[in-house]
Amino acid sequence: MxxxxxxxxxxxxxxxxxxxxxxxxxxxxxxxxxxxxxxxxxxxxxxxxxxxxxxxxxxxxxxxxxxxxxxxxxxxxxxxxxxxxxxxxxxxxxxxxxxxxxxxxxxxxxxxxxxxxxxxxxxxxxSGSGLAAKICNNLVLGVEQIVVAEAMLLGQRLGLDPAVLAGVINCSTGACWSSMVNNPVPGALPDKSPPCERDYEGGFATSLMLKVRERGIFAWRTGRSPAFEHRISAWRQTSRVTPAALCRWRKRQKASMQRS
CATH class of the missing domain: 3.40.50.720 (NAD(P)-binding Rossmann-like Domain)
Structure with a gap:
């Protein structure tokens, strides 16, 4: 070849x-x-x-x-x-x-x-429709990943076993791909092997998720979403007050948001 x-x-x-x-x-x-x-x-x-x-x-x-x-x-x-x-x-x-x-x-x-x-x-x-669909999907994924990380962290601080909490979420209305496949807490998914079981190596990098977020922000601007400025304001406020969502480990897997 x-x-x-x-x-x-x-x-x-x-x-x-x-x-x-x-x-x-x-x-x-x-x-x-x-x-x-x-x-x-x-x-x-x-x-x-x-x-x-x-x-x-x-x-x-x-x-x-x-x-x-x-x-x-x-x-x-x-x-x-x-x-x-x-x-x-x-x-x-x-x-x-x-x-x-x-x-x-x-x-x-x-x-x-x-x-x-x-x-x-x-x-x-x-042309461009595949990109539009990808950006919309990944915006959902990014939010889910942050929420799952925060919920798991809160549960541990309230004394819950990670595997028990993950089981509750995954058989309830909170179930999503991030909770069922990519849970960021070691031991939460004993029957699976998310990146957290490999010291957060070998997954989708947080830096790439941030790139997708920027694509979404640009799309919101060009798409003239009426709630655009409110969304950006809410995102910035959340980033200031939610330590686990700050993505300090930008070069590592997005599941490392759990490491705060």
Whole structure:
């Protein structure tokens, strides 16, 4: 198997290019700068460009994703945004969900490729829709993770056994993915292996969750949510008064919010 050392080499060597990068600036650089994907696509014949499919699984700003997709499509190539959900556990098990945005034709081309890496391939709508769905989902996840961490911490301080409290939450209305799979307290899920059982290594980093939160804040602004300013004010106030939610361990797993 040949190794491509630049985006240009990757485009010239393959009709399908899959990218997954840290954030918006990296996507802009890889796709738009010299020797990037889009300039290289412009060098191809119309037939070669049309035969090319670009799949970007980065979680980035919706507007940036749409701009890059539009520029890519102008070359004749197809492109979809396809951020993933499911975490490290899902990646290892091959059970990731791909949230796809793009034209129907591009989605149908991408579907068998994504199916080799994930279990659920969901067409969310036109370009940027996969990113929008990912950001909304992760906003829910981030809030759930903080609330579960705070509830578990409170329960321990009130004398509850973590496993007992987790059992109560998980058979009650408080049950969620963060409580059932990613509980941040060692021993709370004796039949599972969340990152807290590995000293909080090997999970979704808090720094990445903060990045997703910033994507959500940007989306709230551009989406003209009427309650935007109230949400931001509430978030800032909560961050000041909730020590366990401050994410002091930014480079570690998000479950480390329990470590306060």
């Amino acid at each position: 040949a190794v491509a050392f630049t985006p240009e080499e990757a485009v010239l060597a393959s009709s399908t290019v899959v990218t997954m990068l840290p954030s918006s600036p990296h996507v802009r650089k890889v796709y738009t700068e010299s020797s990037g994907i889009i300039p290289t696509l412009r060098l191809l014949s119309a037939e070669e460009a049309k035969a090319t499919l670009c799949i970007d699984s980065t979680t980035l700003d919706v507007e940036v994703g749409r701009e890059v997709a539009a520029e890519t499509q102008e070359t004749g190539a197809d492109m979809v945004d396809a951020p993933v959900s499911g975490g490290v556990t899902g990646a290892k098990a091959g059970t990731l969900s791909f949230l796809v945005g793009g034209e129907e034709r591009a989605f149908l081309r991408a579907q068998p490729i994504l199916a080799a890496m994930g279990k659920r391939i969901i067409h969310c709508g036109p």
